[in-house]
Amino acid sequence: MTDYDVLRVFCAPNGGYGNELGVVREGSQVPGAEERQALAAKLGFSETVFVDDPERGVIDIWTPGTRLPFAGHPCVGVGWLLDVPELVTPAGPVGVRLDGEFSWIEARAEWVPPRTLRQYPSAREVEALPVPPDGAWVYAWAWEDEAAGRVRARAFPGRGDGVAEDEATGAAALLLTERLGRALNITQGLGSQLLTAPQPHGWVEVGGRVQLER
Known part of the structure; x- marks a missing residue:
């Protein structure tokens, strides 16, 4: 059984709502693309993240049907969970900062x-x-x-x-x-x-x- 965390990202001021996110902290548990796609589909979250290097912030993002080079709520959530200054995604480096109750990322529209x-x-x-x-x-x-x-x-x-x-x-x-x-x-x-x-x-x-x- 693969271990994973569930986060809620973009919660309301009262702590409610937010978008659920699955995070596999040990990406080596699910090394292959087919296995990652299957697990993301099984979990059924809008996105599931596989952390391939927690110290460097290297992540891999999947929806139930495809891989994404970048996505917003996964990066905000994993940035908070790993507490690193940067995430490495296929699209490019995503800046991370934690500011009191908020987790922030910096990315590009393209x-x-x-x-x-x-x-x-x-x-x-x-x-x-x-x-x-x-x-x-x-x-x-x-x-x-x-x-x-x-x-x-x-x-x-x-x-x-x-x-x-x-x-x-x-x-x-x-x-x-x-x-x-x-x-x-x-x-x-x-x-x-x-x-x-x-x-x-x-x-x-x-x-x-x-x-x-x-």
Whole structure:
């Protein structure tokens, strides 16, 4: 039996909600790509991370159906768990910092796989959306308070792998921040909270609260 931790990433201020993340701290327990894909599918989280070198922060990220070169909530969660200054992903080096109750990463928008960012006139319309058909990765969002940078969002991966809606999506939040060019306070899914801020030279910070579920 493979040992793994379960984190909740981007929790609300009261500690609720957040997106579950599976983390295999000893990646050598599951060395092959086929075995990693099978375990990620069996666990059924939106992403599962395999830690290949905890001291250097080398990680490998899988959804139930594919491998990802970069993903937001896995990096925020594993950065908190390993407490390292950097994570090494196939997309590039991801900066990590812990700041009180928040875990932050710094990454680039071009690392994010294609996403459709779809703006709606109101938060109420976003909350009322049905899950769209599979085929496109849709990030639905609306301003709750544009002056304050408060956003209401939901994410629909559309991959047909059993994850119909993603509770908290750091990569999509990064894309939206890069597009809007401003810091955001995002409420996603049932109540998860993501904080973002653009940085110089094309970098974007994404942060949130992380808890160890088990």
